[in-house]
Amino acid sequence: MLFVQDQDGAYLPAPKKVVLTEANKLMGSQLQRGALILSADCAKAVVGYKLRNRQHEVFACLFLDCRHRVLVFKELFFGTINHTTVHPRVIVKEALQLNAAAVILAHNHPSGENQPSKQDITLTNTLAGILHVIDVRVLDHLIIGDEVTAFSDLGLLPDK
The missing domain is CATH 3.40.140.10 (Cytidine Deaminase, domain 2)
Structure with a gap:
């Protein structure tokens, strides 16, 4: 599970869009x-x-x-x-x-x-x-x- 930090410093589960964005960055870096x-x-x-x-x-x-x-x-x-x-x-x-x-x-x-x-x-x-x-x-x-x-x-x- 991926967590993101909110404005108050608390860590919350990342929304699906954030998870997919980060996954895309990771997969893209594997082809560099x-x-x-x-x-x-x-x-x-x-x-x-x-x-x-x-x-x-x-x-x-x-x-x-x-x-x-x-x-x-x-x-x-x-x-x-x-x-x-x-x-x-x-x-x-x-x-x-x-x-x-x-x-x-x-x-x-x-x-x-x-x-x-x-x-x-x-x-x-x-x-x-x-x-x-x-x-x-x-x-x-x-x-x-x-x-x-x-x-x-x-x-x-x-x-x-």
Whole structure:
């Protein structure tokens, strides 16, 4: 529970709006350059926060350095309510410009479904193969629906 101090110095439970504002600040700070992403759970929390409740599909990448520190979180592709087109060359270009060593792929499902589709799995395998050629590791692919599912938790990441 979060408490705030009133004008008289007494501590009272914070209103919902204050709690949400503070939570947003905390989650936003986790995506700032240099923040460490140490686990799938950490990535799921911060990326899920950014992509949840969108009305259309958004495909984003969290680019990381060799120590898994955030370089940048970029929303790269925007689609419809149930589809977006992802161009691997754009992701490769961004990874090279940022000198990224690793990437966490992520996209939302506006329907709330959080299980990967066959197309999601195929795309992940394709991107992992392409990025492997330029020495960029795909650490995970997150599907954001009502909950966040990580490919790493499901054993779906390709061995590259």
